[in-house]
Structure formats: structure tokens, C-alpha cells
Amino acid sequence: MTAHAQVPSLLTRRVRRAGSVSALTIAAVGGTLLAPGAAGEAHAASPGFKALHVAAAKRGAPYRWGATGPRSFDCSGLTQYAFKAVGKKLPRTAAxxxxxxxxxxxxxxxxxxxxxxxxxxxxxxxxxxxxRGRMWHSPKTGSTVRLEKIWTKAVQYGRVR
Structure with missing residues (x-):
């Protein structure tokens, strides 16, 4: 068996070991298999990385202004919900x-x-x-929670403490 032929079976074994981590979630973090609790890079166990998985699990939930989950969200409601699920308190609005x-x-x-x-x-x-320049968010009325490319460089990043 060639090294190339072994790659799919190795990936298959890792996906089985990861349990409920979806292929979409794996793709969202750059195609690597980094799941909370799995061996991997240091940020795999961070609250932010765990919150990322919570947000990804809400894929398809409808946008609703002022909603904080668990079935519908606005943008800051999704981030607040995801971080609360991993034990971090965030205030209500994006600002x-x-x-x-x-x-x-x-x-x-x-x-x-x-x-x-x-x-x-x-x-x-x-x-x-x-x-990979993408984010999970709940963008606007009529849309759903989704993974999307960040469309501008005019953004700022913040890390939850």
C-alpha cells in the first residue's frame, strides 16, 4: 500500500475517534482534526476553540433579532450562547x-x-x-447560522479571557 493510499484510512480512523465532530467542523478549522479533548495543538482545549464547535453545531439555526438560542440567534446571541456553553460569560451585544x-x-x-x-x-x-479567513455567524434576517468567508479586512479580533 502506498503512503497516498493510507491517507483516507488514517483520516477515517481519526474522524471515528473524534466522535460527534462533523466534517464541516473539521473543515472549518482548516481541515485538521482538532476536537475538544482530542490530542492536537494547544488551542484545541481553549474556551474559544470549544465555543467554535458549539457555534458550528448550530449551523442552520435561523437568525432572529434579539434571540440568544437555543433554536434561533442574532449575531451576538450566537457568540454569547457558544461561550456560555463552555463556561465563559459574555455580555449581550456585539459592542x-x-x-x-x-x-x-x-x-x-x-x-x-x-x-x-x-x-x-x-x-x-x-x-x-x-x-482560514472564515467565521461562524448569524448574519441577518432571512438567513441562518453559517460558516462564511470574512469579506473585509476592516475587522478587529478579540479573545475571550
Missing amino acids: QQYNKTRRVRAAHRKPGDLVFFGYGRGIYHVGIYAG
Whole structure:
């Protein structure tokens, strides 16, 4: 058997070991198998990384203004819900969440960091960074929680303490 032929079976074994981690979640973090509790990189056990998995599990939940889950969310309701599920308290709005996180430069962002969109001094949207320039978020009325490419470089990143 060639090394190339062994790759699918190795991936299959790792996915089975990961249990409930979906292929979509694996893809969201850059195609690597890093699940909470699995051996891997140091950030695998961080609250942000665990919250990322919680948000990914809500894929398809409808957007509803002011909703904080568990069946529907607005943007900050999704981030608040995901971090609460892993034992971290976040305030309710995107702007309040921005004020409670530690700033992280784009070059140092990690899966699980919050992605903030704003204009002037106001923050109007938040998502959870998933790696490879993508984030999980609940974007707007008529949409659902989804993984999406970050469409601008005019964002700021924050790490939940």
C-alpha cells in the first residue's frame, strides 16, 4: 500500500475517534482534526476553540433579532450562547462583547477568537473565527447560522479571557 493510499484510512480512523465532530467542523478549522479533548495543538482545549464547535453545531439555526438560542440567534446571541456553553460569560451585544475581550492582531488570531465589524467607534456585528479567513455567524434576517468567508479586512479580533 502506498503512503497516498493510507491517507483516507488514517483520516477515517481519526474522524471515528473524534466522535460527534462533523466534517464541516473539521473543515472549518482548516481541515485538521482538532476536537475538544482530542490530542492536537494547544488551542484545541481553549474556551474559544470549544465555543467554535458549539457555534458550528448550530449551523442552520435561523437568525432572529434579539434571540440568544437555543433554536434561533442574532449575531451576538450566537457568540454569547457558544461561550456560555463552555463556561465563559459574555455580555449581550456585539459592542459590549468587544469591550470585554482582549484585542488580538490579525496575524495572531486563532480559531475561537471573536471577529468584530464596525464603523467609526461603533461595533455592529460579531462572529467566531474558524480559521482560514472564515467565521461562524448569524448574519441577518432571512438567513441562518453559517460558516462564511470574512469579506473585509476592516475587522478587529478579540479573545475571550
